[in-house]
Amino acid sequence: MPELDLRLLQSFLAVAEEGGITRASARLHLAQQAVSAQMRQLEHTLGVALLVRTSRGVLLTAAGRELATGGPAALEHVDRLVERVRGVARGESGKLRLACKPHATAEFALEVTEAIEARVPGVDIELTTASTLPEELTLLATGAVDAAFLWAPIGDPRLPYAPVRSDRRMVALAADHPLAGRRQVQLADLADEPVIRPAGPVAANVLAHWLAEPRPGGRLAKRGPAADRSEDHLLLVARGRGVWLAPEPISRYFPSPRVRWLPVTDAEPSTLVAVWTPESPSALVSRLIAEVRALTGWHDS
Structure with a gap:
């Protein structure tokens, strides 16, 4: 030959x-x-x-x-x-088990997975869906997955993470809410509105983020009912039980004729982060972060 x-x-x-x-x-x-x-x-x-x-x-x-x-x-x-x-x-071979909430990652999860598997053919990425923060943290804690995408703060200081995207904050209002006709609002407009909050035990910094605290002048948000899943939050909003402050991708993933989404111009944006366990294959996690950042346009400041 x-x-x-x-x-x-x-x-x-x-x-x-x-x-x-x-x-x-x-x-x-x-x-x-x-x-x-x-x-x-x-x-x-x-x-x-x-x-x-x-x-x-x-x-x-x-x-x-x-x-x-x-x-x-x-x-x-x-x-x-x-x-x-x-x-x-x-070390960019083998399997990476990745958990993601569809409403957080629908805009890039499949694209990133396909890009990595195409460029590094020895890689197999296994996707697992989760609906809530506690579900994702449990998957990580039990070793069921190697990495996940969460909005910071994540509530577990033991887990390393890296930011991959910044999302502006939106508020979900009932369609007949007095503010629903506006194009945007500020936190002061929501001062007397009960805010639907995460259910169960939640770290103080996690709760503060989802309530957008502290408010202007150091004021705390008015506590509304608690809910676990995004769908439950939206049902409460549609019934007029409160408003929900959430990252913008959720507003695109959950459109509803009974709910009006508005930008909150002075609320801190939400940062989506890749989170992984110390036992995760570091080379594959690094490649994952790089691919997501390339897709979202994230640049470290």
């Missing part, structure tokens, strides 16, 4: 595409004599004539046309093999 030098194949493809050694030499930044020597060496290795030299360049023989047709795929195959080998060396 002949030993095909990939550099010779790359040069041949340049000659075939350019239709001549002179133009190919300029493209490859090599001397014409060097490219001519490479073509003779390639023909000798394969034992066939690939080119017919003419006064206006070169013509491909039947064998040359066959090599020009199949050569790019061969190079791409080798490139992908090299990337897989390097990925294994970097």
Whole structure:
């Protein structure tokens, strides 16, 4: 079996595409004599004539046309093999088990998963859906998943995290609420509105974020009923039991004729973070963070 030098194949493809050694030499930044020597060496290795030299360049023989047709795929195959080998060396192989709330990640989860699996073919990303923060934290704590996407603060200082997206804050109001006709509101407009809050035991900083505290002048938010899932929050809003402050992606994921979503112009934005366990495959987590940030346009300040 002949030993095909990939550099010779790359040069041949340049000659075939350019239709001549002179133009190919300029493209490859090599001397014409060097490219001519490479073509003779390639023909000798394969034992066939690939080119017919003419006064206006070169013509491909039947064998040359066959090599020009199949050569790019061969190079791409080798490139992908090299990337897989390097990925294994970097630890970018194996399985990454990822938990995500659809309303938080619907705009990028599948795109990121497909991008990573395409660029690092040895990777298998397993997606698990969760509806609430406690569900995701439980999945992480029990080792059922390696990483998750949460809105900060996450309420568990033991877990490392990295920000990947910033979302402006919206408020959900009943469609017949007196403020529903506005285009936007401020926190002062919501001062007397009961705010629907997370159910169950929640860390103080997590609760403060979802209530948008402290308010202007240091005032605390009026506590409304508690709910666990996003759907339950929206049912309470639609029934006029309170308002719900939430990141903007939720407003796109849960449109409802009974609920009106408005931007809250002076509320701190919500930051979506990738969270992982200390036992997670660090190389895969790093690749995940990089891919999500590339998609969302996040830049560390």
